[in-house]
Structures are given as C-alpha cells and as structure tokens.
Amino acid sequence: MMDDYETEPLKQPYNIDDVNPPRIWSDEELFELAIPEIKKWEGFIPQTKIPTKGDKYTIGHGHTGRYAKPGATMTEEEADKILREEDYPSHLKRISDMVPGFNQLPLDVAVQMAQSAFRGGITGSPDTVELINERAFGKASKEFLDHDEYRKAKRTGVRAGIVPRMDKVSNTLKRHAIQPKLGMITGKPSYREL
Numbered sequence: 001m002m003d004d005y006e007t008e009p010l011k012q013p014y015n016i017d018d019v020n021p022p023r024i025w026s027d028e029e030l031f032e033l034a035i036p037e038i039k040k041w042e043g044f045i046p047q048t049k050i051p052t053k054g055d056k057y058t059i060g061h062g063h064t065g066r067y068a069k070p071g072a073t074m075t076e077e078e079a080d081k082i083l084r085e086e087d088y089p090s091h092l093k094r095i096s097d098m099v100p101g102f103n104q105l106p107l108d109v110a111v112q113m114a115q116s117a118f119r120g121g122i123t124g125s126p127d128t129v130e131l132i133n134e135r136a137f138g139k140a141s142k143e144f145l146d147h148d149e150y151r152k153a154k155r156t157g158v159r160a161g162i163v164p165r166m167d168k169v170s171n172t173l174k175r176h177a178i179q180p181k182l183g184m185i186t187g188k189p190s191y192r193e194l
Contacts, residue, residue, distance in 0.1 A: 025103045025110060027092065033107070034114035035088060038062070041115060041165050044079060048072040052159055062118065063087055091117045098129050109137070112172040121166060138177030141170040 042062035045051075048070055051058050057068040060079030067074065067082060074082075095117040096102045102110060113132070116122035122129065125147065131140035150166050153159045 025107060027103070030092070030103065030107075030110055030114055031084075031088065033111045034092075034118075035084065037111055037115040038083065038088065038118050039080075041119070041161070044076050046073055046075070061087075088114075088118065091123075094123055098123060099133055105132075106176055108172050109176060112169045116165070116169045119162075119165070121162075122169065132173070136177075137173040141173035141177065144170050144173065 039061050044061060045059050048057045048059040048068050050056070056064040057070060058064050059068045059072055060074050061083045063079065063082050063086075065086070092114055095113055099105070099113070102113070105113070109132075113122050122144070125144055128140050128144040131137075131143055145166060147166070149159065150162060153162050
C-alpha cells in the first residue's frame with residue numbers, strides 16, 4: 001500500500017521534502033496539518049451515536065467527551081471548534097509528553113502521530129513510542145501494526161476503518177527508515193534499520 005504522502009506531498013505552507021536541515025515545528029504548524037488529517041479519518045457525525053458496539057457515544061469529528069450525550073446534535077462548525085479548542089490540544093499534549101522532541105520529528109511523522117494519538121492508536125502502544133523515541137522508525141512501523149484490534153479488523157471487517165489509518169502511520173514511519181534523513185535538531189542521523 002502506497003503512502004499518500006509519496007504521491008501527494010503536503011500542501012502549503014510546507015513540503016516535507018523541502019525541509020533541510022530539520023527544524024522545530026511549532027504547535028500551530030502541526031495543528032494546521034494534523035486537523036485536516038483527523039477530520040479525514042474521523043468524518044463528521046451530526047447526532048450522537050455509538051459507531052461500533054462497545055464504543056463510547058461519539059459526535060462531531062470523533063468527540064467522545066462532554067458533548068457526546070445521547071440525542072445531542074451539533075453543526076460542523078461547532079464540531080470544528082470543539083476539535084480545535086478542546087480535543088486536539090489535549091491529544092497533542094499527551095503525545096508531546098510521551099515523545100521528547102516530538103516537534104523535531106520529520107513533519108509527516110509528527111502529523112501522523114498526532115492524528116493517531118487522537119484515536120489512541122500511537123499512545124496506546126508504549127513499545128512503538130519507545131522505538132520512536134529511539135528513532136528506530138522501521139521497527140516502530142512493524143511494532144505499531146502488531147496489535148490485536150488491527151489484526152481482528154483486517155480479518156473480520158469490524159472496525160475496518162482502523163486498518164488504513166494504522167497502515168498510514170506505519171507506512172510513514174517505514175518510509176523514514178528506508179529514506180534516511182537527518183533526525184532531530186541535534187543532527188544525529190535518524191536511520192537505524194530497515
């Protein structure tokens with residue numbers, strides 16, 4: 001499966017491949033690129049529902065918090081505001097706390113980790129996070145998919161939407177193992193293994 005970024009580089013204002021040397025990404029820069037990714041994967045739910053048996057009530061762009069009450073409705077504008085002002089910042093803080101130098105990762109890795117943290121994927125995989133912290137992206141790409149829910153979704157089709165989303169994160173990590181680039185601002189190489 002080809003990663004979208006190989007055929008569709010990130011649009012304005014950043015092109016990942018043009019970033020040399022690596023730099024520190026501001027929260028605002030990551031925000032502007034991660035929000036569309038989150039919205040792409042989450043979609044929009046105008047009335048609270050339980051998407052899959054066993055899930056929490058969900059509304060808007062994947063919101064499961066205080067506004068996700070039975071029978072609640074919201075507009076897309078309201079959902080966007082909640083995503084931008086409440087949901088995304090808390091998830092960004094969680095992944096930033098778990099990955100020192102998070103805003104120094106390759107931009108596409110940081111964006112995919114941010115969108116995955118939104119659904120709990122990357123933050124629910126401490127072994128993957130540890131490998132990312134070591135900048136062992138190839139190993140991290142494999143470890144991330146070593147997940148019961150991922151295998152079950154592939155096998156049964158239940159919660160099938162997680163498969164392409166997790167594949168996207170894995171492929172992004174894998175590409176940085178295959179195409180070595182300078183790592184964090186320290187100038188240490190990020191390539192460790194294939």
